Amino acid sequence: MLILALETSLEVASCAIWDSETKSLRAETKLHAYQTLTQRLPELVQITLNNAQAELADIGLIAVSLGPGSFTSVRVGLAFAKGLAMALGKPILGVKTMDALALTASANESDLLVALYPSRPSRPTEVYATFFQIRNGCPVQEGTEIVSDFSDLVSALKTRPEAHIVFAGALPPGAASSLAELCREKRVALPLTPSFPSASLVAWKAWERWLQRPESDDPIMLKPNYVLPSSAEVRFGITVSLKD
16 A cells, blocks of 8 residues: 655655555655645645656555644645545545654663654744653653743753653754753763654554554544644734644
């Protein structure tokens, strides 16, 4: 089965085609389409299909990132994926961005896995973060996604009982000084290179879910996971985000 995955939580959007039979990535395309995402998503999908030597009729499953991330970009990506799944009559799976990002790290049963990436360009030290416990070799989310200044996050990690903390994702600018304090109290594993949300990770996570339970999400019920309020909500003091 071929899985078509979309990831649009950041300024760089991506589309991937994952082959479940060979358990390999056939193609992944990325482009900077922050202001033109709605117009360029069809192009992004077609380029990726061409590179994978596949057609829409070959796709067996649609996967899409639910965020957190850019309010508009997450919403556009999810709406496009829903429309594509319903038009093709294919199942769809919504994947939490942090769940996909956690796949980039290697952690053991007693470790705390912390997935994170910058929340917005205007606040460079602020990050989205999620804690994961390792259960039977798989990361299991603890609590909900949070938004925090990285120094505050490190302060919270100091109080954790785990002796070994594994980071996945991308560290914010100036993280070294805060991490130096943490490293004096904990064993810390950092990503060798920054990892950002990508469609290939979304496809991988969707395939893991499909193996456990081959059932489609209800496209009507799928909602973006914003975590942060939109700029309109902040500016006008209103609530327009979709929440449970």
